[in-house]
Amino acid sequence: MCGIVGGVTNKDITTLLLEGLNHLEYRGYDSSGLIVLSKNNIFDRARSVGKVKNLEDNLKARDNKIKGNIGIAHTRWATHGEPTINNAHPHISMNSVSLVHNGIIENYVELKNDQLTKGYTFASETDTEVIAHAIDFAMKSCSTLISSVQLAIKSFSGSYGLGIISSKYPDQIIAARKGSPLVIGVGVNGNYIASDQMALLSVTKEFIFLEEGDIAEIKIDKITIYDLDGNLVDRPIKTSNLKPGQTDLGNYDHFMQKEIFEQPQAIRDTLESRITNDSVLISAFGDKAEEIVSRIKQVQIIACGTSYNAGLVAKYWLEDIAKIPCNVEVASEYRYRHPILLNNTLFITLSQSGETADTVEALKTAKKINNNISTLCITNSAESSLTRLSDLIFLTHAGPEIGVASTKSFTTQLVSLALLTCSIGKIKQVINKKQEREIVDGLKRLPGLINEALLQETQIKKLAIRFKTKNSALFLGRGTMHAIAMEGALKLKEISYIHAEAYPAGELKHGPIALIDKDMPVIAIAPNDELLEKLKSNLQEVKSRGSQMIVFEDENSKVQELEAMEVIPITSNLGRITAPIIFTIPLQLLSYHVALIKETDVDKPRNLAKSVTVE
Numbered sequence: 001m002c003g004i005v006g007g008v009t010n011k012d013i014t015t016l017l018l019e020g021l022n023h024l025e026y027r028g029y030d031s032s033g034l035i036v037l038s039k040n041n042i043f044d045r046a047r048s049v050g051k052v053k054n055l056e057d058n059l060k061a062r063d064n065k066i067k068g069n070i071g072i073a074h075t076r077w078a079t080h081g082e083p084t085i086n087n088a089h090p091h092i093s094m095n096s097v098s099l100v101h102n103g104i105i106e107n108y109v110e111l112k113n114d115q116l117t118k119g120y121t122f123a124s125e126t127d128t129e130v131i132a133h134a135i136d137f138a139m140k141s142c143s144t145l146i147s148s149v150q151l152a153i154k155s156f157s158g159s160y161g162l163g164i165i166s167s168k169y170p171d172q173i174i175a176a177r178k179g180s181p182l183v184i185g186v187g188v189n190g191n192y193i194a195s196d197q198m199a200l201l202s203v204t205k206e207f208i209f210l211e212e213g214d215i216a217e218i219k220i221d222k223i224t225i226y227d228l229d230g231n232l233v234d235r236p237i238k239t240s241n242l243k244p245g246q247t248d249l250g251n252y253d254h255f256m257q258k259e260i261f262e263q264p265q266a267i268r269d270t271l272e273s274r275i276t277n278d279s280v281l282i283s284a285f286g287d288k289a290e291e292i293v294s295r296i297k298q299v300q301i302i303a304c305g306t307s308y309n310a311g312l313v314a315k316y317w318l319e320d321i322a323k324i325p326c327n328v329e330v331a332s333e334y335r336y337r338h339p340i341l342l343n344n345t346l347f348i349t350l351s352q353s354g355e356t357a358d359t360v361e362a363l364k365t366a367k368k369i370n371n372n373i374s375t376l377c378i379t380n381s382a383e384s385s386l387t388r389l390s391d392l393i394f395l396t397h398a399g400p401e402i403g404v405a406s407t408k409s410f411t412t413q414l415v416s417l418a419l420l421t422c423s424i425g426k427i428k429q430v431i432n433k434k435q436e437r438e439i440v441d442g443l444k445r446l447p448g449l450i451n452e453a454l455l456q457e458t459q460i461k462k463l464a465i466r467f468k469t470k471n472s473a474l475f476l477g478r479g480t481m482h483a484i485a486m487e488g489a490l491k492l493k494e495i496s497y498i499h500a501e502a503y504p505a506g507e508l509k510h511g512p513i514a515l516i517d518k519d520m521p522v523i524a525i526a527p528n529d530e531l532l533e534k535l536k537s538n539l540q541e542v543k544s545r546g547s548q549m550i551v552f553e554d555e556n557s558k559v560q561e562l563e564a565m566e567v568i569p570i571t572s573n574l575g576r577i578t579a580p581i582i583f584t585i586p587l588q589l590l591s592y593h594v595a596l597i598k599e600t601d602v603d604k605p606r607n608l609a610k611s612v613t614v615e
């Protein structure tokens, strides 16, 4: 949700700013901009509406003359104010302060009214511009840029990740974070800031992860950090294990495609060191995991979007296999109601980014409601707000996911939740050694099974053509496959803009069946499980209403025998844990190929951003 990059070096910074923005574009792409301090400490700024490519073209049209050793840049996901040039960052106050912002200043109207009385004028409709003016005003009474920022920040409520430069202090960038991620890249010929390490991998692998409330003064050869209370603090420098190539497209056309095909490896990486030949290592969830799990009596899962769908699958597993009660809720609802949280609850947050604002706030809310709960976060981001706030941490090891539509983060979350289910079941002594071995065997087979499911791509590609003229689609499944149907519908909506809904197949007759006609494709998932015969009856009900049906089946489900359905065998004889993971694959491929046919921007679908760090 907005990407920030900046740096102070002994070379020209513009190329790095653009390169960084390209890596951060997944965070938003409504507009972008950059600003440098040129030779005589004068601000030189360029901004464009739309993708970073437009900013690059804009700079080329100006003969790439914007150059300087210190600069900041931003790619925007609009919250306050439409995506226009005037609303694009960086914003400037009085030719003295310029800044880029990720987050929302909630009291900006009040601040704006006050600043208008002080003679400030506003060039944008954003909430951000008040920050620039507040810092400029504070500079009148403070002797350094950092003390001005420290003073100004006291008046803001809301969230911010900030990169700030000033024409009066041309040797430094000030970085500040509260509720939005920000890292400092420690370099040899300079120091940098970014919303995400990926933006800076070409210049450094050494990072300082700012903590909530930190404010840093960053010079070419010196970094000084203060905490929320103004105390000088020492934050550790960590070496990133990300490789620059990991974030490249390689031979693929889209990141989503690459990430779908990376799933076998991502799952291998997630399992590595977490299982032995025949057992799950409970310690993979942290040193205190065994002690915490032996105490818990129920589980509450909180997440958004795709991560929420993974949580829904886990509810079936946790109750069915580990015999522990489990509730799952979207974070944006949970955080604003007054839920009852019993002692001995394991409160799990699921999040690819670890930064989703609603999920982070839901966790904080839960801790306020009952401080006796234990918390676990399952995330793909080691250095994130959620990891800092949780007792137990489990990293999914999916590797960087750039496509806005989640794919490998979903299947690796499921693998992590399967390991958790098995661990809880073991500690509660409700699964025996044989059952544990079966689960481990199933998990180990996943990479091979996914490769087999991926072989159906050619057939799925042909089916995708049917969706070219469709406006709606219905996804059906029962049990865990209802959650997988929800994930399939979410994928189709996100990247092809076709309205899609998922229903438990048995619920159809209570209303949605009225929607069925020849223009409504129905996609069903038919594993060979105890609900198969019930599902077949539901499919007959749909078929007799004239729908065009596509069924992804287990070979032994024998849906083939029913007429007028396009049936694609995906796999055979899967267990309760492996089946939902494998049936996800054809749905990912289907939405990807429909999006290609609809010629949408697969990796950067309209109105979306990868990491939703605002409400």
Ligand code: M6R
Binding pocket: 304, 305, 306, 307, 350, 351, 352, 353, 354, 355, 356, 359, 404, 405, 406, 407, 490, 494, 609, 610, 611, 612
């Ligand atoms: O980073 P998170 O897993 O917390 O993100 C949650 C959702 O924003 C995310 O899953 C979103 O729904 C994806 N675009 C789905 O493909």
